[in-house]
Amino acid sequence: MTLTLFADLGLLIILLGLAIITAFARPAFVAVAAYMAYGLVMALAWVRLAAVDVALTEAAIGSGLTGMLLLGAVAWNQRQTEAHPRRRQIRLQVPATHPLLIIVVAAVCAGVSAVLAWVVVTLPEPPTLQVEQVRLALPATGLGNPVTGVLLAFRAIDTLLESVVLVFALVGVWSLADDAAWGGRPRSLRLVQHSHALTLLGQLLPPFGVLMGLYLFWAGADAPGGAFQGGTLLAAMWVLALSAGLAKVPAVSNRQLRLLISIGSLLFLAIGLAGWAGGVGFLGYPAGWSKALILIIEATLTLSIAVTLGMLVAGRPHRALPR
């Protein structure tokens, strides 16, 4: 009992410390590194709270993918600074303002945090209304993991919309391209200096990673895991292969690529509509079919998510295709 309390306290202190480092570190690289570490520790905290699904997502997306994107941004910034030394540099620092204002802002932030903390402590016991309902309704879906039940059956609309958000976020990233580069490939992820070690890793790790990703998706029906976690792992393997120079980033005008990106949402939507035709309403599953349909949806979603996340890391199209 006391040991776990100590462990929790330790986690808490590390979390707060990392958060403070993230907020106050001047070199952007340090801030990002601290942020990634924060994500990992946060995942541990989620495990301690028995929310393994959340922990997996936090580690994969909150720390891994986001951290990777941020590192990319830091590297880009460094390249820009080297290329155009005279241009004003982007710095992570508080803009010069009146010290009084800083004090007031700090006080209000502290106030909001304090009220939030107090309120969370005064919250009643975990509400039973929905937890109980989910437990009762879960057998109808044929699933064992209540989280997957909520995500793909009870609140399928949220998941559908979230999967769609990813697609449009990618369009948003692509939209930052130069007009001349449109339709072309993103900048290669391959490192400037060839590294044999990375090539070896790129050849050895992906089979394991893909296996793990598929397992996460498959296990999601009955145990922690699911399309988002599995997809992220697959994406990571793809990105690894890309940066080792073992694969080429596809061009954004590639139809197959676009189809891969949107197939998850499209299929989700199609099965939702099929439920309509099958007399159980939009996003409903006919009795007895739900587990099979959910697995099909999750499978395609995993694929789409993996491709989308990979392309998100690759970034906006950079070179036009030869005409």
Added chain:
Amino acid sequence: MLFTDLYTYSLVGLGALFFCTGTIGLLRFPDSLSRLHALTKADNLGLGLVVIGLLPQTHWPLGAMKLIAVWLLAVLASTTVGQMVGEAIRRGVPFR
């Protein structure tokens, strides 16, 4: 039962000791290459000890294989990263 527990405690403790040494090295060594050395060497060994120490505590054979896979993958990853950081240091990228 007592014997296996004792075995686990001692090996995991030894592993933790390696982690500590590695961390001290990371903090105290003068240049980047030495720090990298401390980190990879000590951590790989430490993790290995922890895994070996935990083996009797888990199901045979699946659990044990998972633990060993974790160790192998970690070794693979940290080796690669160590290699790459080393190469970067040789190219003159400043690490502080």
Added chain:
Amino acid sequence: MTIQWLLPVALATPLVALLTALCSRLRPWLPNLLWLLPLPALVAAVLALHGIPLAFTLSGLSFALDQPGAMLLAAAALLWSLAGLAVPAVLDQPSATRLSLWWLPTLAGSLAVFGAADLLSFYLAYAIVGMSSWGLIGHADHIQARHAAGGYLIFALSGELCVLMACVLLAAPLSAQTGLSFDAVTAALPSSPWRHAAVGLLMLGLGIKIGLVPLHSWMPLAYSAAPPVAAAVIAGAASKAGIIGLIRLLPIAEGLMSTWGLMLAVLGLVTAFYGLLIGVKQRQPAAVLAYSSISQLGLTASLLGVGLMSAEPLSRAAAVFYAAHHLLVKGVLFLALALIMVSGARWRVLLGVTLLGLSLAGLPLTAGFLAKLGLKPILGDGTIGLLASLAAAGTTLLMLHFVRRLAATQPVSPTVLAPQAWLALGLLSLAALIVPWLLVPLSLGQPMRLALGLPVDQIPIWNVPWSLTRWIEFWQQLISAPGLGKALWQVLWPLLFGGLIALALWLPPLPPGDVLLLVERLGLRIVCRIGEQIQRLEHHLRAWPVAGLALLGLVLLFAVMLMG
């Protein structure tokens, strides 16, 4: 009778014509059509005066013609038509085309405001006429016109917002069952908890429209900046939107608002004299006419004020007649100015203008004499009556001054006008002389009987249709009335008095717009400074730390308030 389509057609005609302006091929034809467009309204008004009730409702907006509305509508339609006839003659083709685009909505609003039968349609027409007058005033492409139009806009908008608020207040005690008709409004007003605010705002808003001192400053600037032919319709017809508003919305018959009535009467008299005093110091003929308008509208307002004070429904009748007469005469005067500014002064025109100008002062045998006669019994023989007589003296003075300034007007390059312009002026002058005589028994009958000491019969004032036999009968009675000689003298002496003063006085000129010019420089600077300060404040508000602070601050504020 299936003539009901006439009223909607009459009111919609100008708007339909406006639609043709969208076609660039038809657009140059518009100025030549202006004289035609008010004619359906004229027909409708004449039919309504003959006792044929015309009304229609469209999507919650109801229009109907009763006698006061029809009288003013008839006069306004005449003016709009004849002034429209003169437009292509006094302006060049592109200029006239551009003017037509604002002429048409102003016309539509000006006609509709007399036909409005409920609060909402009244405000609709009132706002249209007010807003589109802006385009007529700012029509000329020089800095004075822009300046005048800008000033007009600020005044007109403030006035309209006051009227809007007043209308909302007037409508507040009404339910869906009673509707928003004027009768319901005036009936519900005395018991309404918001009556003082409503009447106060109404007077403020309509006071701006009719130029009650100190809200008058826009008028001289606007009338002298607008093309005179446009000033003719604005000063003549459009400004009567304010008068009809007072007539419709003040609860005169209820007599529960005597304080407001006294205020309106006093303000109106002050305005009447103020307009005269400043007017005689003007050099531009248009400014002289503007101050004359201020004075005349002030007198009308004071008439209604006295009516409100003493709960005298006859004051409405007198006011309608007075307004209709002023509408036609002011139209003639501006139109004459418009023609003279193009072709130079001519003695025949000056003679006609003198005659009609003195009609405003109440020259016997002109319609103005009748109008003045109608005022007498309502204003009484006391102080107010005396002051009104003095105002008439002043009007004489002002009109003679106007004729002098008009005679001195030299066009930049005298050109020969198309005959249709002279035709328009002639017809309008005739109308100004004759039409009021025809209209007398309708509205002014009762007040005149009162003035001449004849017994007042109990027939309702508004609902007697016009017919020739009744008209002849009415005049026979009047001419044989015993009080005629005394009444004649009462109206005549101020006229002579004013004429004498006009001979004796010589005053230095003043710029038009008096107070406004003084306030403006200071006010503009202050407003600019305030604007700058607000812009600076906003710049700070849009800084990240401040916006973020505001966001979190609001969170805390709301949370604390709710925990309360």
Added chain:
Amino acid sequence: MTELAVFGGKQLVVLALIMPLLGALLAFTIGGRTARWIALLTALVELVVVVSLAWIVVDQQIVVEYQLGGWEPPLGVRLRADGATVLVLLTATVVMTATMISAHADWQPLPDQHETRAGLVFWTLLPALWAAFNTVLLSQDLFNLFVALEILTFCAVPLVCLNGKAETFAAALRYLLFALLGSVLYLLGAGLIYGLWGTLDIGLLALEISKLNRYPPALSLALGLMTAGLMAKTAIVPLHLWLPPAHAGAPAPVSAILSAVVVKAAFVVLLRLWFELMPGSADTMVAQTQGVLGGLAIVLGGVLALRQSRLKPMIAYSTIAQMGYLFLVFPLAGAASAWGAGLLHLCSHALAKAALFLAAGQIITHFGDDRIDHLAGLGHVMPLTLLAFGVAGFSLMGLPPTGGFVAKWWLLQAAIETGHWGWAVPILFGGLLTAGYVFRVLAVALRPAATPALAASTVPHTANAMILLLALSSLLLGLAALGTGLPPQ
């Protein structure tokens, strides 16, 4: 008959939500020159769907509800369409369709090009944004609303910097960051509410909240967080830092959508919170504060619009002022007409503002200058566009018989009814300021051109027709509202 109508309504509600989503996904997948046609086709189908839905709901006087997947509220998500919803839905549909049609010729690929960047982004993200807005309108679930608001933001931000200029990137980033801050606050609030009752359905929550005689601190904080977060997204003063550069810098069709539709979404959710989640809390200090901020926005937005030298920033600041009017609904909620006034103002402003921005876009493209002082001769060159601009401006000013007028009338009526007279002052003063900036443009535009060589412009007829349609819709909305009678029933 009613049963059939309810059944049809249910299917239409779902279709209204997923049609644009499907269109966006297909436009993205197929891309190329086809994307534009997919989006336009989607718009037309959606128009038919929404008009039918509106007709059913209004004609049959029913409220359509749909449980997604057949799961009941504490478990599942519920869609709901009543009269107010379909009115806003219809308005958004008209704005979206008109904007798409008027922009159909923009961003065309060159003959040797497969597709353009801006074309794909526009024709993909606009239907997606539409789907998100419809979800905001229809959904009854606090978390689902959050997801929809997020999609709305993610679709709107790339559209802001569609033309790829450096300053619009900065504006888009500003918008993204502040909108995300707002989202975070909203999500925190929704989380707290879930922590209290274990459900996110507005109907069930309203039931729970009505049982309370005192708000628990968690609920108070949750509402504070959600309200402030949503206010950040509606750009109410002083949280408007992102709006002027974003709305002024975006391409005109995007500005039209942002000002007409996107900022309204967060406001609709605010209405949900304060009128559906906790009805009867109208008289609290929060409502007064919201009203004060609204009044502040009216004055600040109006004054700054007057001080702009360019057309689009002027219209953008006008949006800030007009959003201020919407916030007056909260302190005046005690009166029957306030709710209707807010709804009507929302719709008529959406139509008018879309017309203004589209007109400004045509002016920039075909007149070549959007400095207000340089617009002389515009009335001669582009009469129809200027007419639409004028009509839309009159609606903003609240001149009768436009929708803006009726909304203002009802607001004033509400101010009288509730006895809070003070609110009439910003309403009236705001009208004065609005008239100031509308007439400022008209005054210059109607002057004869400085250089008489200006030829009549070649504004495409479809664009002009759409702008006029929007402006006239705002006018017709007013006439229709007048037809329902004053005071409103």
